[in-house]
Amino acid sequence: MAVVETRKLTKVFKRGNVGAVNDVDLQSREGEFLVLLGPSGSGKTTLLRMIAGLEEPTSGEILIGGKVVNDLSPRERGIAMVFQSYALYPHLSAYNNIVFPLKAQGMEKERRRKQAEWAASLLGIQHLFARKPRELSGGERQRVALARAIVREPSLFLLDEPLSNLDAKLRASAREELEQFQKRIGTTAIYVTHDQVEAMAMGDRIVVMSQGCVRQIGTPAEVYDQPADTFVATFLGSPPMNILPADGVIVGFRPEHFLPPGVAERLGAHVSYQFHITHGEYLGAERILYGTIEGGALHGRKVISRIPSTHAAGLVDDSVHAFAVAEGDLKFFDPKTEKRTKFGRLPQ
Amino acid sequence: MKGQRWLGPAMIAPAILYIVALVGLPFLMAFVYSVGDVKVGSVGYHFVGLQNFISILKNPTFRLALRNSFIFTISSQILVLIGANILALALKDAFPGRRLLRFLILLPWVAPVSIGSIGWKWILDSLYSVVNWVLVRMHLVKQFDAPVWLGEPKLAMISVIAVHTWHMLPFATVILLAGLTAIPKDIPEAAAVDGAGFFRTLFQITIPMMLPIINVAVLFGAIFTFTDMTVIYILTRGGPYDSTQVIPALAFFTGILGSDLAEGAAISIFMLPLLAVATYMVLRAAHRAEVT
Numbered sequence: 001m002a003v004v005e006t007r008k009l010t011k012v013f014k015r016g017n018v019g020a021v022n023d024v025d026l027q028s029r030e031g032e033f034l035v036l037l038g039p040s041g042s043g044k045t046t047l048l049r050m051i052a053g054l055e056e057p058t059s060g061e062i063l064i065g066g067k068v069v070n071d072l073s074p075r076e077r078g079i080a081m082v083f084q085s086y087a088l089y090p091h092l093s094a095y096n097n098i099v100f101p102l103k104a105q106g107m108e109k110e111r112r113r114k115q116a117e118w119a120a121s122l123l124g125i126q127h128l129f130a131r132k133p134r135e136l137s138g139g140e141r142q143r144v145a146l147a148r149a150i151v152r153e154p155s156l157f158l159l160d161e162p163l164s165n166l167d168a169k170l171r172a173s174a175r176e177e178l179e180q181f182q183k184r185i186g187t188t189a190i191y192v193t194h195d196q197v198e199a200m201a202m203g204d205r206i207v208v209m210s211q212g213c214v215r216q217i218g219t220p221a222e223v224y225d226q227p228a229d230t231f232v233a234t235f236l237g238s239p240p241m242n243i244l245p246a247d248g249v250i251v252g253f254r255p256e257h258f259l260p261p262g263v264a265e266r267l268g269a270h271v272s273y274q275f276h277i278t279h280g281e282y283l284g285a286e287r288i289l290y291g292t293i294e295g296g297a298l299h300g301r302k303v304i305s306r307i308p309s310t311h312a313a314g315l316v317d318d319s320v321h322a323f324a325v326a327e328g329d330l331k332f333f334d335p336k337t338e339k340r341t342k343f344g345r346l347p348q
Numbered sequence: 349m350k351g352q353r354w355l356g357p358a359m360i361a362p363a364i365l366y367i368v369a370l371v372g373l374p375f376l377m378a379f380v381y382s383v384g385d386v387k388v389g390s391v392g393y394h395f396v397g398l399q400n401f402i403s404i405l406k407n408p409t410f411r412l413a414l415r416n417s418f419i420f421t422i423s424s425q426i427l428v429l430i431g432a433n434i435l436a437l438a439l440k441d442a443f444p445g446r447r448l449l450r451f452l453i454l455l456p457w458v459a460p461v462s463i464g465s466i467g468w469k470w471i472l473d474s475l476y477s478v479v480n481w482v483l484v485r486m487h488l489v490k491q492f493d494a495p496v497w498l499g500e501p502k503l504a505m506i507s508v509i510a511v512h513t514w515h516m517l518p519f520a521t522v523i524l525l526a527g528l529t530a531i532p533k534d535i536p537e538a539a540a541v542d543g544a545g546f547f548r549t550l551f552q553i554t555i556p557m558m559l560p561i562i563n564v565a566v567l568f569g570a571i572f573t574f575t576d577m578t579v580i581y582i583l584t585r586g587g588p589y590d591s592t593q594v595i596p597a598l599a600f601f602t603g604i605l606g607s608d609l610a611e612g613a614a615i616s617i618f619m620l621p622l623l624a625v626a627t628y629m630v631l632r633a634a635h636r637a638e639v640t
Binding site for chain 1: 532534535537538539540541542543544545548552553556557559
């Protein structure tokens with residue numbers, strides 16, 4: 001098992017351009033499931049590829065297990081990677097795909113067979129050994145790719161959006177399976193995704209990236225409840241956090257914390273706003289209400305509320321109600337740096 | 349629609365006409381000639397059965413030409429394949445000057461083969477050969493004992509194979525380059541992460557994945573080489589002592605220059621079953637590579 005560390009890692013593709021990855025300092029923990037989360041173009045895949053050795057860093061250091069590996073080729077780094085496309089060798093059977101890394105190590109045939117059977121049994125794919133990748137379904141391909149990655153028991157496991165090619169239903173089950181699987185083998189894993197649900201569900205910690213920079217590193221609860229800046233606040237959560245700039249401060253609160261009359265009273269200390277609902281979306285279990293705040297310093301600001309359908313009686317379009325946010329659920333951001341500040345003064 | 353009923357046939361007609369007039373008809377005439385006794389200038393036609401074929405099979409020059417055709421085709425195709433693979437790999441990744449280099453490598457193919465061959469005839473000349481000049485200056489051969497490239501049987505064969513390889517290489521390179529670029533970038537990267545080195549990736553991943561397209565290149569190259577006589581006609585005329593004589597050149601020499609149309613036709617027709625078998629084999633190989 002190994003710990004990965006990056007020090008001031010930077011990648012600039014074209015000289016003079018902004019870096020795809022800028023000064024990234026990162027340290028994984030033993031056996032951790034670390035998720036790199038960010039929109040497309042945030043540099044998360046480039047970062048992963050640098051760790052894998054497929055991309056050469058412009059500057060900075062990569063350490064695996066405490067050793068600088070910048071000058072080592074991918075094969076010398078003792079890592080395994082699952083590609084977004086799975087990158088199975090199309091002319092080889094599933095079995096030969098799985099044993100390919102072992103052959104490259106020069107392992108003898110009998111041990112290869114045992115090792116492949118062990119990896120396949122973990123994923124339940126022994127019956128697919130004879131098939132070519134094109135005869136496999138999306139989910140089966142993903143398992144073969146995983147088996148090929150774990151078969152030589154790597155010290156580090158890199159996954160580049162391995163679920164994005166599966167349909168929605170399969171993705172949910174594969175997500176859970178993959179998470180369980182990583183816990184069972186206990187190998188440190190770095191997982192790239194742009195899907196915040198995946199990141200929240202699977203990650204021990206999440207690294208939120210944007211424009212090549214790390215915005216925040218923390219557990220799912222930390223990045224969701226204590227976002228470091230407005231980017232993290234709005235990127236995580238759907239619908240995103242309400243961000244209301246006013247009077248030299250940015251106030252933020254989550255749509256699910258913006259509660260209707262009847263519920264609001266039960267909160268402790270809270271702040272009330274007159275919420276003019278312009279329209280609502282009915283999503284079955286919950287309702288999303290869009291509207292503006294009336295009166296006060298935040299007059300005219302657009303806000304979103306997300307409430308359970310059971311509390312939504314009477315909240316019809318084009319009506320005004322006194323909604324409230326618990327004081328503890330209010331976040332404050334510095335309007336210049338957009339970073340979150342511990343305390344804030346509520347604009348009156 | 350009345351107009352549409354004729355549109356299709358009308359559109360395809362020029363192509364069919366072209367094939368019938370310029371390929372089908374000469375082909376049929378070659379068949380007819382090969383079982384007759386036609387000579388240039390003769391007026392009648394007598395059916396003689398397989399006599400022409402029996403006669404050419406008895407002819408030692410024909411048997412030599414047949415052997416040479418195989419040597420010429422197989423050696424040049426092997427060289428082309430190896431060379432094209434190396435070139436395609438070298439030209440795949442971007443580097444400064446790649447466009448220029450690609451253009452230069454394509455030149456032998458776009459230049460008329462006759463011009464290229466005449467150039468080579470001068471390069472390999474018995475007196476003024478620049479190759480020999482270099483070899484002499486490098487003290488690798490003696491000035492008055494330099495190799496006569498086109499005048500000694502073995503050297504002549506090596507020379508025509510080399511020149512033909514030079515001519516065929518660009519085309520095969522372009523085909524293999526297309527095959528190579530068609531391999532998703534992920535695959536060699538996955539191989540690199542899986543611990544495969546350059547040669548393992550090349551022989552176990554890249555080349556097997558390119559196999560269908562390599563087959564196409566070989567099929568094209570082999571048939572083109574087996575039926576082509578330009579390089580040999582210009583460089584050696586089949587000499588010395590028929591040591592570079594090949595089937596298509598022999599057919600031309602016998603049928604056109606030697607006025608024996610019937611025997612020339614028989615020699616040409618002799619290539620047909622060989623080419624048919626070769627085509628079938630390569631197509632089957634290509635199909636198999638695709639399916640499994």
